[in-house]
Structure formats: structure tokens, C-alpha cells
Amino acid sequence: xxxxxxxxxxxxxxxxxxxxxxxxTVALLTTPKTGKEMREDLKEGFEVAxxxxxxxxxxxxxxxxxxxxxxxEAGTKVQSKWIEIKDSMGKDSV
Numbered sequence: 364x365x366x367x368x369x370x371x372x373x374x375x376x377x378x379x380x381x382x383x384x385x386x387x388t389v390a391l392l393t394t395p396k397t398g399k400e401m402r403e404d405l406k407e408g409f410e411v412a413x414x415x416x417x418x419x420x421x422x423x424x425x426x427x428x429x430x431x432x433x434x435x436e437a438g439t440k441v442q443s444k445w446i447e448i449k450d451s452m453g454k455d456s457v
Contacts, residue, residue: 373423380419384412
């Protein structure tokens with residue numbers, strides 16, 4: 364049995380987004396600023412994170428839809444091939 368090694372694109376994107384959010388948060392919290400400046404920076408950071416997560420959701424939905432479509436096509440091919448095999452076996456036995 365062979366195991367799939369490595370990481371797929373979705374896992375990489377999720378890791379990159381989470382890493383970016385963590386890095387931005389650490390940078391914001393370690394920079395000496397006033398409370399008002401910090402709140403503004405946090406608000407901007409959350410807006411960016413929200414936009415990125417919405418984009419990620421869109422990508423995942425698109426990839427999921429593509430995968431479902433491909434599985435449906437493969438299922439149709441398997442079904443038609445099975446019918447061909449079944450029909451050919453029925454003709455051979457007559």
C-alpha cells in the first residue's frame with residue numbers, strides 16, 4: 364500500500380493563513396503603541412483576516428465542487444463500463 368506523502372494545496376493555504384494571522388497578532392501585540400492605535404491596528408488585522416478567510420472558503424468550495432463533479436463523471440464511466448461487461452458476459456453465455 365502506498366501512502367500519499369506531502370501536503371495538498373488546501374492544507375498549505377490553511378497553514379499559511381493561520382501562520383500569517385499568528386504572525387500579525389504577535390507583531391501587533393509586541394509593538395509599543397497607545398491603546399487607540401492598538402485597537403485600530405487590531406480592527407484592520409481582523410478585517411484582513413476576515414477577507415482572507417472568506418477567500419479561503421471560496422477556494423475550498425470551488426475545489427470541493429470540482430472534486431464532486433469529477434467523482435460524478437468517474438461514477439458514470441464506471442457504471443457504463445459495468446453495463447458493457449455485464450452485457451458482454453450475458454451474450455457469451457447464450
